[in-house]
Amino acid sequence: MRRFITKRTALILIAVVLFLIAWNRNINLLYGMFAILTSLIILSHLLPRYAIKGLIVTRTLQPVAFEDDEIEVKIYVEKNAWTKGYMIEITDSMPAAGPSFQKPMVFIAKLPVKRKQEFSFKTVCYKRGVYSVGPISVSSAYPLGIVSVNKPADNARKTLTIYPKLFSIASFPLVAGTTMPMSGTEAMAKSGGNEDFFGTREYRQGDSLKFIHWPSTARHGQLIVKEFEIRASTEVTVLMDLHKDSCTGTGRETTLEYAVKIAGSVARFAIEKGHHVQFIGYGEKKHVVPSARGIDQLAFILDVLAKVQADSTVPYHRAITMSAGLLRDGGTVVLMFSRLDSNIRDYVYPMGILRSKRIKPVCVFLNDKSFQGDVSAPEHDEKSPGTRFVHEFIKEFASEYPSVYFVSKGDNLQDVFAV
């Protein structure tokens, strides 16, 4: 609701009261005050129109930024009229900025005629997303701030993509799942990986016969196989839960935002290590970035991560099942559980599929209770359904590769993933 008592209404009221007193008491000096106030009110209505007349405003800004980055927006202003501009306010619409900074304003005290001038302001990108910046409007309340005249200056909108803020990951268990005996070794990022002799051991069922080291077999009287140090690259799939109930919390402190940050950071880590990375998320629209390597792939993934919203009706266990066909055998999948009150039985089938494809899951459990304001961590409260789900899940599906992370609201993700 607009304020009724503004400077303008107050001045008009005072002018009217002065006129009435002057009329009633025949005091012409009060007529004089009334005349001056009326003159001020008239000028306050007229001058702002001339102040913003003939203004040409354009804006430039970078198309992409990361969350919490400070970006500089440049505004070019030219006054194409015969009068100078005074007290001009150029207001941009910057939805990417924080809640109270979405209407940044550049204040120009004096603008000369027919000279293009550059002004700039800095804004901090508050939250990832794809934003339409603009329109720009100009206004002026010259000279006394009594009446403000506003008009659109530049309707052209620009798109600003804000990527999620990424954090550094020191190490992440990307596990190679090639044919035995290479399985179980840590995948290293090295292009054109080769095989170096590592040692020998006893034959185990399932080992390929071509790796039998016959001289040692002869010496020991039992089958001995050669072991090689594997330098191989693997495929990492980041699978996000975009079910509409999976987003808990408000603003930037939601499970989805944390998950997006983790996904982006893991993707960057894997790509930096030279792995293939793909991203899958079943939102209202299917978000799939096919497996690839290189910095462009990271850009593709970040583009998608900037857009994803928890807006689908596909539950996470179903998303795992649906995405199984896109996962390469022996790869690594990063699973992010945003709800810890799920039923463990729902995951039996999808996890079975992953196991059958020798896909190693890395599980990230997001403590949704903490995002609702519950400070007790489920991993310490054994009776909570969340704890039960986590324990059962680990016991059931992740005992072989205990790559599990717990994230609560307010955690320093860099520390969490440093372990």
Added chain:
Amino acid sequence: MNKIKYSPVYIGMYFLLVSAILAVQSTRNGAVMTLVYTAAWAIIYGIGLICGWQYKEKGTKAFVIITNVLAVFALVVFLASFVFSGVVDGLIACLLWLQAGRNFTISLRRDIFYTYFVSLILILYASSISKATVFVFFIILYVLAGMFTFMAEHLDERISYASGGDRDTLTKGMHLPVKGGVLSLMTLAIAAVIFLIVPMFPSPHIQSFPSVGGWSYRNVWQKRRKGEKKDTGRGENAFLGLQVFNGTVRAGKGKTTKSVEHKPTFKEMYNGFKKKFDITSPGRCMLSNRIVFYLQADRPLYLRGKIFDSFNGRVWKNSSNGSETVLINKGVFTFDIFTYEKEAEEGGVGQVYTIERNMPDIIFTAYKPLKLWFPGDAVQKEYDLSLRASGYLHSGTIYSVLSEIRDVDGRQTGGWEPLDRADLHRYLQLPKRLPEKIKKLAWSVAGSVKSNYEKAEVVEHYLKTHYTYTLATIFEKPKGDPVSYFLFQRKEGHSEYFASSMVVLLRTLHVPARLVTGYYAAHYNPITGYYEVRELDAHAWVEAYVNYAWITFDPTPGFQCPLPHHAHGYLIASALMRYLKNRFRIAGMTNRETRWVKALQKTQNSFDRVAMFLKKAWMIFKEHIWVWLKSIGIIGLIGGLFAAVIAVVIHFILQPAFDLLRLKRMKNKDPEKFIIHCYWAMERCFKRKGVPRPRSCTPGEYGTDLTVRYRHLAGQIRTITGLFQLAVYGAYALNTVDIENAYQAYKEIEFGRHTGRK
């Protein structure tokens, strides 16, 4: 909370408060004391605001204590002022000290509004009581300070919200982006125009009449009767014959608040207010421009002071000895008059007098006073309804009068009033040694006229037309009979000569008449809204008893009997012209041959000459050229030329509408032609907006330039330019959709209408 960031806000507040204090002090003190008091307050407020700035920066607790202490002090001052000076003084003092305390802790933007409020109260109070023209400059000063504060506060507010631009430049030091000179001049010029044209309708006077105040006057006549005449404290001014009791006057609530140590002597006072009045020496005050009192009334008036009935050829005196003490009754003095009627009261003329300079004990009123609101408990009423106070009227005294004034045949009268035979005899008294030639003159002028009224009229007209008004005679002391000297020798003189001559002539013709002295209050100051009554407005006129009523006659040339239609009118502009003219006249009359008066007179003469020239030119045109034009039938040609000029002007104004109409008609015709015309119309539109197409620029380049300049119209410009290029250079056949698109695009460019086309 929004803290003040822009330091000029403090300067603005300082000047706002100081200008308001200056205005208030100017209404209460003389020039010197005004400056002294204002300087003292300016220092107090300056220190306070500097501390306020420090408080904003550091939050020093000591300043909060000072604020609280001064708030308590303000309350004490209020109570003290309330007891000794009255509630208004108490409130003003309280406000000033409260603000003084508040200054120490001003840090937030909302605090500025408190300053606005206090200063507005002060200036309104000062405006309501000030009667000086110079007060306009204080108002202007206050408004300029207010504008500065408003601007600074606006800048402060915008800077606090700004993310960039000139924010940092402005917050560093005292950087003011706007030069206020032109802005101030514009504001004042528009204000002057509004002030001059604003209509001033007749006032309803709701709760504004009567007005009484200033000083209080004791009933001295009652004491005299009780034998308290020995009171040594009460002096008597023998020179004037005026009662001045100890110079002590009493103010509100009946308590003595001020003692005037020196008894006023009124040495330069108009002699017509004395008991005996020598018409040859009215006094030097006739050349004095000093304001005696201010009158607030709806019309110009004759204000009666003293009435004289007995004349010895040189000196007038009042021979009646019937005076009566009238006591206040329910706050008002009501005079027992035969003609008093309820209707008369309702239709009476209200007057509010504000005494500017100490005056004799005469209570000036317009004839005939019905009611008087006076700050005293008794006044004295003479037989002829002239009124006296118990002491001299002190500067600052305010009193109100309601008079019954009837305008009969362009003259004022107080209505029907019986007169007994003895009184008639008094008003027919003639000097013992009246020259025979005066009698002859009287009979020769009006002897043939039958009615008394006509006789008076004829005599008045004779004097007005055969004699000249001058102030040069006030220093002359003619020997012999002064009236005879005036009528037959000098044939010019001051108003007392005229009035005395008329009374003598009328009495010779057996028409009862009397001489009245007082003030001619006809100089309305449109800037303040008050009639300014100056010492040189002292005047003498005649009241003749005709048809059972005293009717006012003024035989002095240049003086008109003031009537309601002589009032200032609805517009200040016309009243201001009259006021300025009168001021020039007075300046010339009082021989103030200063440079500026001469310059102003020259300017006025120049304007008069130009006005005269234009008037003559108009008369010549009307009487000769116009007649000749009519006779030769050229009027049609002139009319045609005038119509053509009007048509060109209208065409220029309505060109966009014409263009649109033309295009609408062409829509169903040749598409290529339509598009070309549409493009031309667009070019004309942008030419009007100040962006014409340079000759060196192709339509494509021009279109590109326009899209950069007018981004919000980029689509429309591209549509029309593209279609134009296709129409002129392309092989593409334009269709109806293209035409419609171009038409809609043009409409949006020209009229800014969004027709929903995508």
